[in-house]
Amino acid sequence: MTQTESFWHILEGFRDTTMGIQILLVLGMLVVSLLVFTKPGKVADAFTKLFLAAAFLWNSVACFLIVCGKSPIAKFLGGPLYAVIGFLFLVDLFITRKTHFTVPHTLGMQLTTGFFILLAFLFPFLGYFTGHPMIALPAYPCPLAGFTLALLAASAPRVDRGIYILTLIWAFVNIPKSFGYMDCYEETTLVLTGFYALGMLKYHDAQQEKQIR
Structure with a gap:
């Protein structure tokens, strides 16, 4: 078995043994998306932070340290x-x-945000083009x-800049x-989202610098 085959075999095993949790996490992602788009506020903030904290901590232990711990x-x-990201969401x-x-009020930015969120949900389906469909599910790291x-x-x-930058690193x-x-x-899909997020961060930094001047 090649290194690549072993990599996907491990991820497939992780999928099969944690399918129930994966379904719950995907449902959580859908709820977060719905809340942020339709009812932003204290409840949406609290639920989203708690959910993301749990999802990141879960992947830290279950995926990275246990299943993929040999890497x-x-x-x-x-x-x-x-x-650390999961902990910072709790903080x-x-x-x-x-x-x-x-989400921004302009239609263009709403569509852009929706597009990049959609990419996360499409992640396992894109595997059909490379021979490993429905393995890396949307709540994978x-x-x-x-x-x-x-x-x-x-x-x-x-936003918390520390969380933002640490997620960009990955x-x-x-x-x-x-x-x-x-x-x-x-x-x-992740890399493109990363460059988009970095661009938005630099854009807002530039806007804040203009206000200071």
Whole structure:
């Protein structure tokens, strides 16, 4: 079995043994999307932060440290990184309250946000083009990161910058996969979302600098 085959075999096993939790996480992502688009506010903020904290901590332990623990990248980067992001969402929920999830009022930005959120849900379907369909489900680490970045980019600048930057790190760590490493071309969705989110962050930084001047 090649390294690539082993990679997808591990992810397939993770899918099969955690299917019930995966379904709940995907339903949670749908609820978050609905709340942020239709009823932004304190309830949406609280639910979204609590859900994302749970999803990131789950992936840190179950996916990176247990299932993929033999991989140095998973053990020493992915696992700790996702644990910190999950922890920061809890800090934001209970202490700092920096992030307020919403979508821009313009139709163009709403459609753009919806597009990048949709990419996270399409992640497993894109596997049909590379021979491993419906394995990397939407709540797996990478599509979850893309989903989170889409929400943060829409909500900027009223976001926790630490969470934003740490999630961007994972997006750009996966650039090699978008060029075919591990036959994971669907990773392009995360990388594109990462560049979009980085652009939005720099845009809002520039706007704030103009206001200071």
